[in-house]
Amino acid sequence: xxxxxxxxxxxxxxxxxxxxxxxxxxxxxxxxxxxxxxxxxxxxxxxxxxxxxxxxxxxxxxxxxxxxxxxxxxxxxxxxxxxxxxxxxxxxxxxxxxxxxxxxxxxxxxxxxxxxxxxxxxxxxxxxxxxxxxxxxxxxxxxxxxxxxxxxxxxxxxxxxxxxxxxxxxxxxxxxxxxxxxxxxxxxxxxxxxxxxxxxxxxxxxxxxxxxxxxxxxxxxxxxxxxxxxxxxxxxxxxxxxxxxxxxxxxxxxxxxxxxxxxxxxxxxxxxxxxxxxxxxxxxxxxxxxxxxxxxxxxxxxxxxxxxxxxxxxxxxxxxxxxxxxxxxxxxxxxxxxxxxxxxxxxxxxxxxxxxxxxxxxxx
Amino acid sequence: xxxxxxxxxxxxxxxxxxxxxxxxxxxxxxxxxxxxxxxxxxxxxxxxxxxxxxxxxxxxxxxxxxxxxxxxxxxxxxxxxxxxxxxxxxxxxxxxxxxxxxxxxxxxxxxxxxxxxxxxxxxxxxxxxxxxxxxxxxxxxxxxxxxxxxxxxxxxxxxxxxxxxxxxxxxxxxxxxxxxxxxxxxxxxxxxxxxxxxxxxxxxxxxxxxxxxxxxxxxxxxxxxxxxxxxxxxxxxxxxxxxxxxxxxxxxxxxxxxxx
Numbered sequence: 120x121x122x123x124x125x126x127x128x129x130x131x132x133x134x135x136x137x138x139x140x141x142x143x144x145x146x147x148x149x150x151x152x153x154x155x156x157x158x159x160x161x162x163x164x165x166x167x168x169x170x171x172x173x174x175x176x177x178x179x180x181x182x183x184x185x186x187x188x189x190x191x192x193x194x195x196x197x198x199x200x201x202x203x204x205x206x207x208x209x210x211x212x213x214x215x216x217x218x219x220x221x222x223x224x225x226x227x228x229x230x231x232x233x234x235x236x237x238x239x240x241x242x243x244x245x246x247x248x249x250x251x252x253x254x255x256x257x258x259x260x261x262x263x264x265x266x267x268x269x270x271x272x273x274x275x276x277x278x279x280x281x282x283x284x285x286x287x288x289x290x291x292x293x294x295x296x297x298x299x300x301x302x303x304x305x306x307x308x309x310x311x312x313x314x315x316x317x318x319x320x321x322x323x324x325x326x327x328x329x330x331x332x333x334x335x336x337x338x339x340x341x342x343x344x345x346x347x348x349x350x351x352x353x354x355x356x357x358x359x360x361x362x363x364x365x366x367x368x369x370x371x372x373x374x375x376x377x378x379x380x381x382x383x384x385x386x387x388x389x390x391x392x393x394x395x396x397x398x399x400x401x402x403x404x405x406x407x408x409x410x411x412x413x414x415x416x417x418x419x420x421x422x423x424x425x426x427x428x429x430x431x432x433x434x435x436x437x438x439x440x441x442x443x444x445x446x447x448x449x450x451x452x453x454x455x456x457x458x459x460x461x462x463x464x465x466x467x468x469x470x471x472x473x474x475x476x477x478x479x480x481x482x483x
Numbered sequence: 484x485x486x487x488x489x490x491x492x493x494x495x496x497x498x499x500x501x502x503x504x505x506x507x508x509x510x511x512x513x514x515x516x517x518x519x520x521x522x523x524x525x526x527x528x529x530x531x532x533x534x535x536x537x538x539x540x541x542x543x544x545x546x547x548x549x550x551x552x553x554x555x556x557x558x559x560x561x562x563x564x565x566x567x568x569x570x571x572x573x574x575x576x577x578x579x580x581x582x583x584x585x586x587x588x589x590x591x592x593x594x595x596x597x598x599x600x601x602x603x604x605x606x607x608x609x610x611x612x613x614x615x616x617x618x619x620x621x622x623x624x625x626x627x628x629x630x631x632x633x634x635x636x637x638x639x640x641x642x643x644x645x646x647x648x649x650x651x652x653x654x655x656x657x658x659x660x661x662x663x664x665x666x667x668x669x670x671x672x673x674x675x676x677x678x679x680x681x682x683x684x685x686x687x688x689x690x691x692x693x694x695x696x697x698x699x700x701x702x703x704x705x706x707x708x709x710x711x712x713x714x715x716x717x718x719x720x721x722x723x724x725x726x727x728x729x730x731x732x733x734x735x736x737x738x739x740x741x742x743x
Contacts, residue, residue, distance in 0.1 A: 122568060122597050130594020134580050134587065141582040316578030321634075323544055324572035325595040326564050 127327040131335030132342075139305070139343045148300040149347040153293040157355055160289040170248055173197040173205045175219035175234070182231055183262065185220055187255040194251075212240030216248040286359040291445035292418035294351055294373075295438050298380045299412055301344045303405045306388025309336060310480075311395055319482060329482065341381060348377040364452035372448045372455055380441040383465055386472035393479035412438040437468040495520040495642060495673050496541060501550035503536050503697075510536045512697035513550070518642075523664065523674040525684040528694035534677040535575060535646055537694070541675070542572050542644055555641055568596070571635025571643035571672075573628075575650075579619040585630060586615045589637065596638035609633045609663060625656025632663060642673040649683060654733055661687055682729075 139145045170193050179185065189196050200208070208214040219234040235252060237245030261269055313319045322332055352373055355361035363369040387408050395401045415429065416422070416438035425433055433439055444461040447453040455462070496518035503511035511533045518524040526534045539545040541552055543563040552559045554566045579588050586602040593600035606612045609629040614622060622630060628648045635643045645664070649657045657680075664687060668674050678684055684691050685705045693701040693708075701708060 122564075126597050127595045130591050133594070134583060134591040137587060138580055138582040312581070316581075317574055317576065318578050318580055320544065321572070321574055321577045321579070322595065324542055324567060324570075324574070325592065325638075326567040326597075327595050328564075 122326050124328055124331045127325070128331040128335040128338070131322070131327070131332060132338040135309070135336050135339035136342060139339060144308075145301065145305055145343065148304060149297050149344060150350065152300075153297040153347075153351055154354070156293050157286070157290055157351065157359065160285050162359075170194050170216070170244055170251075171197070171214050172216045172218055172248060173200055173208070173214050175205070175217055176202055178218070178220040179222040179231065180220075182220060182222070183259045184231065184233060184252070184255045187258065188218070188252075191251070206236075209236060209238045210240060212238060214238075215241045215244035218248075218252065284360060284362075286355055286361045287450050288421075288446070289419070290351065290355040290359075290361050291373075291449060292416075292442050294348055294377065295380060295416070295442045295445060296409075296413055296418050297347060297351070298344055298377055298441070299384050299409050299438055301340065301347070302381050302384025302386075303388045303391065303408050304401075305340055306336075306385045307391035307395065307401050307405055308398075309340075310389065310392035311398060311401060314392070314481065314483065315398070323482075337382075337385060340385065341378060344381050345374055345377060348374060362450050364450060369449055369452070373445060375455065376441060376444050376448065379462070379465060379469075380437070383437055383469040383472060386469060386476050389476035389480050390472060393476065393481050412436050415439070417442045437465050440464045493520045494518065495555050496524075496675070497551075497553040498537070498541065499551040501537065501540065501552060502548045503533070503540060503545070504548045510697055511540075511547075514694070514697070514699045516692050516699055516702055518673060518675055519690070520641075521668070521671060521673055522689040523668050523676060523687055525688035525691035526675065526677045526694060527679075527681070527684055527691050528677075529679075532694040533697040534694055538644055538646055538675065538677060542570065543567060544572070568638060569641045571638065571640035573631045573635050573643065573645045573648060575646040577631065579630075579634075581620075582618070584616045584618060585611060588619065588630075589633065592634045592637045598638050600637055605633050605636065608636070608666075610659070623656070625652050625659060628652065628656075628660055629663060632660075632667070636667065636672075640672060642675060643667060645674065645676040647677050647679065649678065649680065654729055655736065657683070658733070 172188075172194055174180075174185075174196055188194055197205075197214070205214060205217050209217055215237070217236040219236070221232045221234070223230045223232055233252070233256065235249060237248065310319075319332065323329075349370075352361065352363070352370060356363055363373075388405075391401060391404045391408070395404055411432075412418075415425065415433045416436045417433070418438070422430065422433040422439055440461040444453075444458045444465075447458060447461075448455070494517035498517070499515050500513050501511055501515070502509070502513055514533075514537065526537065528534050536545065540547045541554060541559070543559055543566050547559075555569055557566050557569075559566060580591060583591070585606060589600055589602040589605055593602075603612060603615060606615055609632060611622075611626060611630060611633070614626065614630075619627065619630065632643070632645070632648070635645075648664075649660055652660065661683070664674055664676070676687065688705060690702065690704050691708070692699045703711070
């Protein structure tokens with residue numbers, strides 16, 4: 120019977136997979152951490168503007184501006200505060216504006232002075248309050264002037280778009296980071312330990328060839344990470360409404376991207392296992408690789424939020440491109456062909472890191 | 484002695500003028516010897532004598548600097564992978580894959596050798612059936628060595644190599660291991676063993692090579708080596724009693740297999 124390297128490789132893959140599933144750190148990094156983040160952000164409510172305004176004491180409440188104010192769901196109008204409290208809350212930004220409506224009686228004609236107080240502490244919402252208030256006043260003025268056909272009217276048509284919720288941003292980022300930590304930490308520790316404890320040397324005494332040992336290990340990690348990815352995507356989709364724009368084919372494309380990312384990240388792990396002098400130097404080395412990407416690759420917030428001087432660094436990291444590609448696939452329905460630039464950068468990283476890995480990797 | 488009857492003097496391992504350099508250090512300095520088919524062959528010598536290096540070169544785990552090594556007619560230079568299929572190797576202080584039970588580890592090695600295996604039968608051969616679900620690191624020293632030997636038997640090898648299998652074991656565990664090694668030999672497998680313990684070599688080995696400073700300084704049956712020394716006029720300082728302290732210890736504590 121001819122000796123089959125493939126059979127031997129599968130034996131290692133099976134053993135390694137069993138070992139990974141029983142290793143607490145692998146399970147925590149791949150599943151528990153991302154799960155916690157996804158759950159936390161999945162429950163965060165995004166969406167509608169809510170404006171907190173207070174009505175100043177002794178304000179007139181029998182006018183069309185006030186009526187418009189309270190009938191608009193965007194406003195929550197507070198009446199139950201004195202002016203001292205109102206001002207203190209306004210300065211802290213807990214109130215977005217104070218509105219004071221005073222009736223001025225000129226003979227038989229009633230007019231209104233409307234004072235708006237806004238704050239730097241809530242500048243953006245102050246502007247929204249102002250423009251909405253102006254709109255209410257304009258409407259009342261037109262009505263008072265008995266203008267039925269105004270010179271210009273605005274007609275807005277809102278096109279129904281897809282709602283981009285927090286989970287659509289967070290899940291791909293968490294998935295990417297989970298792949299990064301599994302790839303780097305898992306691979307680095309496993310190969311370092313197998314070398315230290317002579318497990319690999321014992322393998323050498325059997326007929327399996329070296330590349331098949333590495334492939335068996337990599338295969339196990341790949342299967343484990345992809346099962347984790349599939350679980351996270353499925354949970355995100357059904358529990359938190361994560362958008363899979365083309366359903367199953369999007370799911371498959373995300374798994375393909377996961378696999379590609381993991382291969383590159385395992386390369387970092389091989390490098391770390393090769394250059395680490397002792398087991399205790401692995402975590403710092405691995406963190407040097409993972410932490411900057413965790414922060415700068417758009418895992419929690421978009422890369423565009425970083426200052427300009429940081430952007431070039433963000434745009435060098437492989438995880439940035441993986442996250443970007445994942446989001447484009449999942450939400451915009453981009454096909455893998457549309458992702459040429461992202462895939463090219465990830466592949467380039469793969470070539471670079473494996474060139475280094477081949478140089479520094481040690482068997483004994 | 485009892486074990487001579489089935490030993491043929493047909494060499495299964497031939498080592499000729501073997502050298503190994505580590506940088507400036509000349510670890511193995513031109514040694515030659517043969518291991519006969521079916522015997523238990525001992526490599527003796529102090530630490531640093533070159534025993535493990537010699538063993539690992541024959542096992543195809545280490546490159547030699549020069550010389551010729553043939554294992555069952557196969558040259559280690561060109562047929563390393565064929566040799567690996569017919570030998571079993573137990574390394575000094577080898578670990579095993581973490582988080583796996585003994586049964587799962589045996590399945591792993593069965594895959595690595597492409598050999599079907601009955602894990603429980605194999606574990607029963609080394610007296611570890613009740614540890615089938617245990618992890619390697621949970622075993623005692625003697626159990627670990629017995630398990631290591633089990634992994635060397637999976638491919639039904641012609642030769643097994645044992646590197647200091649009894650170092651650090653208590654007397655009972657040591658005797659258990661000797662019994663196991665004799666059983667392996669009785670199945671027709673050649674055994675090459677290194678050890679520091681001369682009583683072990685005397686009890687177990689058909690022939691021994693004594694190494695010192697990278698050279699083989701003596702090679703013969705234990706009996707012949709002793710006779711030679713006695714013939715040269717050597718005398719023990721003290722008359723030997725019919726038993727020694729180890730015999731006392733074993734008769735007090737029992738010699739049966741037990742969970743050390």
